[in-house]
Amino acid sequence: MSKKVLITGITGQDGSYLAELLLEKGYEVYGLVRRVALEDEDHRMSRILHIKDKIHLTPASLESHASVYKSIKAIQPDEIYHLAAQSYVSYSFEDEFSTLNTNINGTHYILSAFRDIVPKARLYFAGSSEMFGKVKEVPQNEDTPFHPRSAYGISKVAGFDLIRNYREAYGLYTCSGILYNHESPRRGFEFVTRKISSHVAMIKKGLKDKLVLGNLDAKRDWGHAKEYVKAMWAMLQQDKPDDYVICSGENHSVKEFCEKAFTVAGLDYREHVKLSEKFLRPAEVDNLLGDSSKAKKKLGWKYNLSFDELVREMVESDLKMMKKQCGL
16 A cells, blocks of 8 residues: 655645655655635646656645644645745744744644644655755854744744654654755746746847846855755655755855856856845855765765766756747
């Protein structure tokens, strides 16, 4: 009998790649989705339309403990991957209240129902390198202190502490993956990497002339989401639950990402990139670089894709999308 898995955030970048991976491994895949997504499939479920007939979608809201509880009780999952969150850092400065409420309460609701209904199951929580914020050391590992610099980062630290507390207080199998920035052609357009790759495509096709950005000097440890979901799965297959940093082990500035992305399209970023204070964060995170030695040793997970390959894939994908949409 195949295992049942429940994924929150299944319509997102990570959720779609994880669903594909788990289907390949023979899982029966369930996903929690908001009703608004079911009413607008083409737009809100675009990342999973190709596997929609192979998975089960359940309407629920992370803002409602009752709907979360009811869903978990009906599904009785063997594994839960809690990926859903308000994850756009810049927006978390604009609306701190909804970010904190959704991310912290949603995680608490999942944990509470998990403990009551399926205490023998296993649960993964999507942490973030934004928890390190104003970093105390470079690179960062599982023992590096947290100093978040946004409501999003704060909400993820709270979630991390909830996960650890439920593990220690109740003996539950709960894990946190402290994932560094992970990108792909499925990344949302509001995130800086996809904003860059999509604008490169539009500029190349003559639909735009400029790309407006904020801090070009911020450095991030960028990897491919498709590789990172493999680490998520590996965490729940261990004898004992634990928390892991998942990263590429090298970092690059936004400026470098721009330079390489425009080069893929045969363009010079200096001719098209414009800076605006509007896109600067009130409290910047300057230098994120992870150390995934623990994951390599205990999970057998290793990241092998190059930064250049990631950037090229994203730009080429957006060029193809532009050609398909506009015939250019």
